[in-house]
Ligand SMILES: *[C@@H]1O[C@H](CO)[C@@H](O)[C@H](O)[C@H]1NC(C)=O
């Protein structure tokens with residue numbers, strides 16, 4: 001059944017939603033719309049239109065249904081974005097990323113949150129990152145996976161308009177200024193997200209292999225399933241490159257706070273066709289409800305506006321161009337592996 005929304009108005013905190021067109025208005029939707037706003041709970045959003053049942057706001061509506069989320073629609077520094085490599089700027093002051101695990105392995109619990117595969121680290125072994133665009137040290141809080149229903153989509157960020165099959169996001173918070181991720185997420189310089197594109201191949205990244213092997217991934221088939229993993233080495237998740245691209249943006253889920261610095265590694269990691277298939281077999285729902293694949297859990301790209309995209313890749317042509325026409329000749333050569 002086709003659903004057409006034409007108008008959606010919000011009036012201050014008590015919002016009124018006017019919808020024209022055909023929409024299966026369920027009891028929960030009517031309930032939500034008629035309540036005064038406090039009951040718009042923080043989980044009331046989705047990536048895709050729900051096949052059956054209640055109205056749940058998709059990305060273009062996130063900022064409209066809840067006044068606490070208005071940055072999702074009016075924010076000017078939103079994520080993800082499409083990275084046009086020809087517009088990147090080489091920043092010689094970007095230092096290498098430093099990942100500090102204290103030489104220890106970590107353990108964490110892997111969850112099916114209904115929206116993502118999410119690995120939350122235990123608090124006993126901390127992993128910090130610093131360097132790159134960071135002025136503070138940031139602590140790893142969560143590893144989150146986004147992926148597509150087909151290989152040509154799934155990543156949140158795009159590179160020259162091209163999506164990847166998935167994207168791993170390592171979400172860190174500024175532990176020098178804030179006591180936890182919740183507080184940091186709404187505060188200046190709060191978050192640093194390291195993002196790594198995922199491609200499908202014959203081999204598999206050793207860290208992702210731990211998460212996505214059959215024995216493990218099938219334990220979190222349904223929403224709220226959880227599974228403990230031990231002896232993880234975060235450094236194994238990183239691709240072999242020190243090159244990255246960075247810009248200032250936002251969280252890619254409501255409330256879309258503009259507190260995140262993004263660091264996108266200039267090489268992908270790989271997972272096998274079988275592992276990608278297993279991801280697509282994860283359900284957004286609990287076992288008693290219909291199966292709804294978690295795949296395509298990405299927010300569409302947002303306008304870059306006048307933000308600057310910086311990189312530590314020195315793409316200067318060797319010597320021979322004079323400073324004046326250099327700008328024209330600058331060309332970022334994306335790592336071949338990324339574009340293949
Ligand atoms: C991370 O930072 C905290 C606070 O500065 C520090 O106590 C801890 O040792 C650091 N951990 C690592 C692995 O560097």
Ligand SMILES: *[C@@H]1O[C@H](CO)[C@@H](O)[C@H](O)[C@H]1NC(C)=O
Pocket residue numbers: 179180182183
């Ligand atoms: C996070 O820190 C804030 C401020 O210290 C505190 O009020 C809040 O309860 C903490 N939240 C969690 C989930 O620990």
Ligand SMILES: *[C@@H]1O[C@H](CO)[C@@H](O)[C@H](O)[C@H]1NC(C)=O
Pocket residue numbers: 092314315316317318319
């Ligand atoms: C960038 O590369 C050019 C040409 O190879 C070199 O002259 C320059 O020193 C490099 N800059 C930095 C900051 O490494």
